Amino acid sequence: MNLGVAKETATGTAELDAMAEFREGVKLLRNEYPQQAMVRLRRAFECDKHNPYYLSFLGLSIARAQQLWEQAAELCEMAVQLKPAEIQFHLNVGEVYALAGRREKALDKLDDALELFGEDARLRQAHSKVEKRRNPLVPFIGREHFVNRELGRLRHRTLKRLGISGI
Numbered sequence: 001m002n003l004g005v006a007k008e009t010a011t012g013t014a015e016l017d018a019m020a021e022f023r024e025g026v027k028l029l030r031n032e033y034p035q036q037a038m039v040r041l042r043r044a045f046e047c048d049k050h051n052p053y054y055l056s057f058l059g060l061s062i063a064r065a066q067q068l069w070e071q072a073a074e075l076c077e078m079a080v081q082l083k084p085a086e087i088q089f090h091l092n093v094g095e096v097y098a099l100a101g102r103r104e105k106a107l108d109k110l111d112d113a114l115e116l117f118g119e120d121a122r123l124r125q126a127h128s129k130v131e132k133r134r135n136p137l138v139p140f141i142g143r144e145h146f147v148n149r150e151l152g153r154l155r156h157r158t159l160k161r162l163g164i165s166g167i
Helices: 003-030 034-047 054-065 069-081 087-099 103-117 121-131 147-161
Strands: none
Touching: 003 034, 003 054, 034 054, 054 069, 054 087, 054 147, 087 103, 087 121, 103 121
């Protein structure tokens, strides 16, 4: 009776399944399918709740899919604490804060990462993306008014289709 081998094989399979779920989740997240990504990343997380990669990307997917800002930020912050030398975790936590409308917190996190890692192109790009905002199209009604938000989205899509940089 060789139960030790069967147990290791099952554990190895579980690790492979978690890694496959993680990879598929990240792929879905990159392709703008945060809801499906969240399902995959949650499965990977359930296999290993202390894996900082699973924590960080699950947090990002929760932010994008469900807008549960506190939960998403907490997961991303835990990943940074577990593995502070991973630039992607700092990018993820910055994005979560930016999505939550907490631009100053996002900029602080990205500034901290720039201090830690020096001039990194990905960190610089994320920082400038959070930092830059165009003026509202109808300034006398305020940035958060639905007219400005909708006109801003239309402007963004139009500039993106025209291939104009700086958006």
